[in-house]
Amino acid sequence: MKKLLTLLFFLSISGMMAQVVITGTVTDEKGKPISGVNIMVENETVGTSTDFKGEFTLETTANLPFNLVFSAIGYGLKSIPVGSAGQTVNVVLTEDETQLGEVVVSASRTPERIFESPVSVELIDRQDIQNTASADFYGELENLKGVDINTNSLTFKSVNTRGFATFANTRFVQLVDGIDNSSPALNFVLGNLLGISQLDLNNIELLPGASSALYGANAFNGILFMNSKSPFEFQGLSAYATGGVTSQDAAGTNGYYDVGVRLANKFSDKFAAKFNFSYLEGTDWFAVSEENLINPGAGRAEDPNYDGLNIYGDEVNINIRGVGTALVAAGLLPAGSEQLLPNEAVSRTGYAETSLHDYNAKSLKLDAALHYRPFADDFEIIYLGKYGRGSTIYQGTNRYAIKDFWLQQHKLEVKNNNFFLRGYITDEDAGDSYDTRFAAININRVWKSDQQWFGEYAGAFVQARSQGASEDQAHAIARQFADTGRLVPGTQEFQQAFNEVVSDPDFTTGAKFQDQSQLKHIDANYNFSHLTDAFADIQVGGSYRQYKLNSSGTIFTDIDGPIQYNEYGLYSQIQKKLIDERLKLTGSMRYDKSELFEGQVTPRFSIGYTIGEDKNHNIRASVQTAFRNPTTQDLYIGLNSGRAILVGAAEDNLDRDVRTFPVSGGGQAVTGSPTVEVVGRQAYENAFSLNSVLRGAPQKAEVDLVQPEEAVVYEIGYRSQMDRVSIDASFYYNVYENFISNETTLVPFYGEVGDNSLSLLALQNEDYFPYQTYTNSDADVKSYGAVIGLNVELWDNYSLETNYTYAEQDFDQASDPDFRTSFNTPKHRVKASFGSPEAYENFGFKLSYRWSDEYFWQATFADGNVPAYSVLDAQVNYTIPRWKARIKLGANNILGDEYVTAYGTGYIGSQYFASVIFNNL
Incomplete structure (x- = not known):
């Protein structure tokens, strides 16, 4: 270095x-x-x-x-x-003219107008940030064409483009001043929970689609750049205060506030510094769905094996006849009485999410930067320190209460107009975060063990049936008897058990996450254009990254110590303008290597041509390859989610995940033991495919260890500037190879799958457990879509912007029935906004409307339909130049129709706010 x-x-x-x-x-x-x-x-x-x-x-x-x-x-x-x-x-x-004349840097790592960018690019500048109709600037991203925002909670919104969205969105990268804003352990960004203050935000650039050729692994579906203000250029004291209420049927009306301060000063031509502080607190959206995931439409009274969507603890179930068989064998029930028990699963009574989470959303962001220009010119040395702390809800395999999660980052950068060299480190701590599903499961177990509860249920059921009760009546009597004395939310006894469980990191008895993972990153770029301008613009660069996973065995299989691995990459780009600068050719090439996989080469080539006498029409075409390495979780996770065991596919991970399971009475006759040990490797090498079992024809699962995912991306586009009208349209077609996703297998507790009948007996006795594996699809996965945006500058600063997005996947499910793509994107989306920053002297307003088609959400937490929805946001503002202040009144989802963007989350209600901002340029 x-x-x-x-x-x-x-x-x-x-x-x-x-x-x-x-x-x-x-x-x-x-x-x-x-x-x-x-x-x-x-x-x-x-x-x-x-x-x-x-x-x-x-x-x-x-x-x-x-x-x-x-x-x-x-x-x-x-x-x-x-x-x-x-x-x-x-x-x-x-x-x-319109936004197409704005200058961006991200598309080619060099300044250029959006109009002539070789690929699709979106921009939010300071005026957009000031005039957004959303309660915060991050919400303004929802109005960009081709962009999806999946709302996890009040403070956690996940950005995605071009399909395949999840809240754990590892296909999309977010950079704040060049720093990857993702969590080292989770491998994805928690929205702006730990990001940047709106006072310090200069602009946002977003590249939808593949960007691996310049930005490396995981810049696969898109990349977002949030760029802050330099204290050399933006000085003084700025502040804002926002207050208001959120309104939701389930949660009622609750207050929230958001405040921030920015202080920047240029002490001399050589030295400047800045400091930022912001804090938000409010009430999150309650998730209260009781929909039965196993038997839709049936409630607890109708289904003894009820598993509610936002009810947790009811995932623990067992075949009740098997319990009866074991009780008979132990002499606790009369011989033959097990025949009175139905051959079906019964689940424990669960707790609603509202009993397990306080829904208190918080976000604290602090950062300070020192900027030094030793020669009083463009050569600059920058130190940046960031600290973020927050509480939110994250929906992954389960619903996780993220409590006082903190992340700190430190960056040292040396740069001038032609180069940069930066290094940064990211540290995180899970704080008091916990898994709500395991909180419920283990609160039940603190009160009464599974063995005791199911034993009491079986005994009461047999007694009720012996006395002439119907099967439905016997189930109700048995549950009432087994639940006698159950801990009730709101009582001191429940709270004591809850506190005990959420502070215990052992998931067999507790629910707390432990995580002190770390990421180290170095990257550099040199632009030779000042030396080679007569020939072409040439730049080269590279990066190095090290992951250090440290969850003490609560998330990863790192119980014996941290897991560490490295990645690095090199790239080059050449860009040339010809034919009176109408023709623009760009070629890029990048090589990336993870120590766990073979190297990947990702080239990109684009061509753009400006036509028209006034050079106001531009056509572009590009082809590029992209790739993403399997994430830290794809490789090294070892987590019991309740419904399944998640086991990563790194070769050195498979034998570190060891679980102990109870065996049914029938299975004990085979194993000779009440418990068995299962090793993670069995999920890949000795398991049934889930879909074959559901079809009634059990077959061995053929699951390969996960490899890097690749894609070839084709894009064509057109931009036009005609007086007050601009058009930006594009079409893309993606072809994926080794598409990474999950496959659920069923691991029998005894027998060799395909070689003997013992494994089939294990299925019959329900002596098996689901495992979620990480693998690649053998089937072809393709996606395609189109985006068109129309911006019209009307009269006296009034503007109308509208866009339409079409997205579709092409995947033959029959060719790989066990594979899930999780496309999770509406086929049709329409967005429009109308307003003026100065409709009248110092007075402005904006209206933003979004409509989304219905779509099917597929994720590890749950699968289900997301209904179509319409959202209208509005704001009015008044500027007081003498005070350098702006007052804003606004409302999000002013129509009041509650909606979700993902299955299983809380419905999003309305948000009403008032804010005042001082000296914010």
Whole structure:
């Protein structure tokens, strides 16, 4: 690293020039100042923005003469030549173009207009953030074309593009100032729970679809960039305060608040610093569905094996006749009485989620950054420290109460306009987080063991039947008898048992998660365009990452110590403009290697051509490959979820997962023991496929160990700027190989599957347990879709934006009946917004509408339909220039129709808010 740093340092020194200072103002055609205008040196990343008075100061070392590029939403892009240092530049922007003129960096790792980007890209700038109709800026992402937001809770929203969404969205990457915002253990982002403050957010860039060629593993379905404000360019004290209520049928009306402060100061031309603080607290959406997952439509009274969607603890079940057989063998029931018991499963009585979670949502974010420019130019050294702490709900295999989860990150970066070298470390701690399903299971067991409860149930059932009760009556009598004295939520006894269980990390008796996992990452990039501009723009880069999994055996099979493995990658890109800069060719190549798998090569090639006399139409086409490595959980998880054992597919993981299971009375005659040990390897090598058993023709599961997933992505697109109208349309087609997903197998407690009848006897005696394996599909998985957006700048700053998204998968389920793709995306989506940042003097408003088609949600927690829904958000705002303040009143889901974006979550109600923001540019 030292050698690389030295090389990059001297390369940067070679390009240093004397500092140039440019000042000026930006106004509209009426002479009114425009705040928040982006100002950049053409073909460079250095820039600044205007303040509330429309004034700016730009410092750069670029060689004179050069062009300054001015851009802002709702205004035309303008390029102004600068020929001398100290020049004053006064610019008038006209309201005749749209967002396609904005400059982005993410698509090619170099500044370029959205209009000529080689791939699809979406942008949210500071004006969008200020004018969002959502209660927070993260909600504004929901209005982007082609973007899905799956709402897990009030503070945890998962971003996805182009299908295959889950809350554990490992196909989508989120970067905050170049730092991967994902949890090292979970391998995915918890929304903005531990992200960035809205006061410090400069802009958001989003690349839908594959981005592996430039950004490596897991930038598979898309990547989101959240870029903060530099304290050299954005100074002073900023603050905001938001308060309001959430309203939901299940939870009622509850207050919430969100406050934040940003302090930034430029102490000299060489040194600047900033500090951010934000805190949110509210009440989460209650999940209260009692739908029976095993026998839909039947309640507890009708189904002895009832398993409610948001009822936990009722996953513990057993064949009640087998219990009777064991009791007869032990002399506790008369011989032959087991025949009075039905040959069916009976489940324990569960607890509602509302008894296991306080639904208190919290998010604390702190960060501080030191920026040093030793030569008072674009060469900069940055230290950034971030700390986030939060409480939320995460729905994965189970519903998890994330309590006081914290994550800290530290970054050191050296950069100038041509290169960067950054390294960062991410540490996390699960805090007091726990699994609500196991909380319920083990509260039941604290009160009464499974053996005692099922024994009492069987005895009471036999007695009731012997006295002439019907089977339904006997079930009701038996449950009432077995539940006598059961712990009741709200009582001191229940709370004592609850506290005991959620503080115990042993899932056989408790529910607490332990996790102190860590991630270390280094990446670098050098752009040679300042040296090779006459030929082409060329850049190279690379990255190195190390995972350290440390859950003390509660999530991973790391009971004997942390698990550690490494990944690295190298890439290069060349970009060339031809034919009067109308033709733009881009080629990229990346090589990535995990120590657990063979290396992966991911090339990308794109072509863009601008047509029309005014160069206002652009067509583009690209083909690229993408890949993602199996996640930490795909490889090393070892977790009992209640309904199944999750066992990762790394070769060195299979024998570390060892479980002990009770054997039924009939099985004891075979094994000679009341318990057996099952090793995780058996889930892959000695198990029945679930679907074959459900079909009544048990067959051995053929499950291979998981390998990296690959895809070839084809995309064509068209962009057009015509006066006040812009169009952006694209079509994509994805072909996946080795598609990663889960396959459920049934592991018998005795016998060899396919070789003898003992394994079939185990099925008959219900002496087996489901295991969730991590593997790749042999079948072809394809997906395709189209997106079209239309933006119209109307009169006096009014704008209308609308877009439509179509998404579909092509998967032959019959070719691999045990495989689940979890596409989890509506086929049709429509979004529209209408508003003006200044409809009247200092007064603005915005309306945002979203409609989603119904779709089928498929995930490890539960499968079910997500109904179609419509959502309307609205806000009005008033700016007080003298105070540099903006007051906003708004409502989310103003129509009041509650909805879900995933099966099993709480229904999303309405949110009403009022906010005031000071000095936020």
